[in-house]
Amino acid sequence: MDQEDFLRLIEQNRGILVKISGVYSNNEHDRSDLICEMILQLWKSTSQYRGDSKVSTWIYRVALNSAMNYKRRNDRQEFILLTNPEIYASKSCLRQEEDPPWVEELYESINQLDEINRGLILLHLDGFSHAEIANIMGMSVSNIGTRMHRIKKQLKVILTKQGN
Amino acid sequence: MELSDFQQQWDRLTHMVEERTEINRKVLRMMLVDKASKRILWFKIDSLRKSLLSFAFVVFAMFYVPIKGGAFSYLGVAMLILLLGWLMFGEIRLIRLISRVQYNEPVVRIRRRLLNIRRVKLKTTIISYLLSPISLLALLLMIHNDFSDVNLPKISGRDLLALIPIGLGFILSIYFSFGIGIRRRFRKLNQGLAELELLEE
Numbered sequence: 001m002d003q004e005d006f007l008r009l010i011e012q013n014r015g016i017l018v019k020i021s022g023v024y025s026n027n028e029h030d031r032s033d034l035i036c037e038m039i040l041q042l043w044k045s046t047s048q049y050r051g052d053s054k055v056s057t058w059i060y061r062v063a064l065n066s067a068m069n070y071k072r073r074n075d076r077q078e079f080i081l082l083t084n085p086e087i088y089a090s091k092s093c094l095r096q097e098e099d100p101p102w103v104e105e106l107y108e109s110i111n112q113l114d115e116i117n118r119g120l121i122l123l124h125l126d127g128f129s130h131a132e133i134a135n136i137m138g139m140s141v142s143n144i145g146t147r148m149h150r151i152k153k154q155l156k157v158i159l160t161k162q163g164n
Numbered sequence: 165m166e167l168s169d170f171q172q173q174w175d176r177l178t179h180m181v182e183e184r185t186e187i188n189r190k191v192l193r194m195m196l197v198d199k200a201s202k203r204i205l206w207f208k209i210d211s212l213r214k215s216l217l218s219f220a221f222v223v224f225a226m227f228y229v230p231i232k233g234g235a236f237s238y239l240g241v242a243m244l245i246l247l248l249g250w251l252m253f254g255e256i257r258l259i260r261l262i263s264r265v266q267y268n269e270p271v272v273r274i275r276r277r278l279l280n281i282r283r284v285k286l287k288t289t290i291i292s293y294l295l296s297p298i299s300l301l302a303l304l305l306m307i308h309n310d311f312s313d314v315n316l317p318k319i320s321g322r323d324l325l326a327l328i329p330i331g332l333g334f335i336l337s338i339y340f341s342f343g344i345g346i347r348r349r350f351r352k353l354n355q356g357l358a359e360l361e362l363l364e365e
Contacts (some may be wrong), residue, residue, distance in 0.1 A: 003193065003196060006196070007187065007189060007192060007193070008185055008312070010192070011186075011187050011348040012255060014181070014182075014185050014187055015181040015182050015185070018181045018185055019177065021176055021224055023277075029178045036195060037190065038174065039195070039196075040195065040196070043196050044267075045266065045267055047190065049268060049270045056233070058268060061269070061270065061271065062267045062268050064271050064272045065267040065268075065269075065271055067269055068271065068274075068275065069274070069275075069278060077333055092186050092188060092191065093187065093192050094185050094186065094187055094188060095187075095188055095193065096185045097184040097185075100265055102173065103180075106173055106174065106177060109170075112230045116271070116272070116275075116363070118285075119271060121287055125171060126178070128232055130303050135270070136221075136270065136271065136273055137270060137271045137363075138269070138270025138271055138272040138334070138363075138364060139270075139275075139363045139364060140363075140364065140365060143362075143363055143365070145340045152167060155167065155170070156166075156167060159166075159170060163270075
């Protein structure tokens with residue numbers, strides 16, 4: 001996959017990255033940083049994608065792994081980036097309009113779940129079947145079923161609290 | 165809000181994101197070339213720095229000892245080389261483990277790999293701390309000829325008796341502040357690993 005093909009792929013699937021970054025980070029700065037991190041990890045993983053699964057499955061896997069293991073950039077890395085000031089100045093990889101308040105509430109309710117459960121509910125909401133979720137997460141299908149049941153209960157409590 | 169409303173809002177968000185977001189091609193093009201390569205470079209520089217420091221120290225010791233030293237000094241150098249070799253081996257093992265992590269593997273497997281790396285890192289740190297008195301002894305052996313003219317005060321049996329409780333207090337304080345904390349961290353890591361294994365079954 002060359003750079004242009006990759007950019008086209010990111011363009012087609014930008015929604016996945018935006019939603020994952022919303023669920024796994026707390027502020028605007030971290031969100032935009034995380035999106036860049038996910039894109040970078042995807043770029044580094046392109047050689048390992050053999051086309052044996054759907055593109056969206058591969059994107060979710062890499063993006064979720066990056067998000068769950070994401071640590072804020074430290075000063076050492078920032079210093080290295082100064083060698084190319086243009087990237088440093090405009091580090092946002094996506095151009096985005098500001099989100100309406102209900103989007104923040106949506107992210108906030110999922111943010112209250114633990115890291116693995118956040119990934120599970122995200123995949124469920126995006127319409128993946130239990131078998132597909134099991135494949136992305138590396139869990140057994142029976143485990144997914146039990147977990148999903150628990151997550152839905154937990155989410156219901158969170159939403160009721162937010163409604164009050 | 166009910167879960168069905170939540171799903172509807174999520175679908176609305178999905179639709180909205182597509183409409184209101186576009187990729188920053190110019191920045192992305194530069195980032196893919198520049199940032200990816202520099203990150204790898206930094207990782208290499210860091211591990212190279214650690215290895216070079218150990219190597220430089222060994223070279224220094226090897227030149228220093230033949231000039232100043234005797235049999236004990238050679239023994240000190242040999243001990244240091246063994247210790248630094250072991251530390252370098254630990255570093256290489258960690259680098260190999262980290263470079264094996266590929267983000268296109270299933271999420272739970274990656275988390276297990278990373279927890280395992282943290283466990284290996286913790287183990288290496290503990291062992292290097294435990295070996296630090298030996299490295300101190302090796303250093304003393306290496307330079308002991310320089311201090312052969314210095315008259316050290318003689319320690320009597322009574323002095324030794326007074327030193328024992330101080331030494332014991334020192335060892336116990338290290339055990340309680342360092343050992344218990346580490347055991348707790350190990351327990352947490354093992355618990356995390358066991359939970360992840362259960363998810364995979």
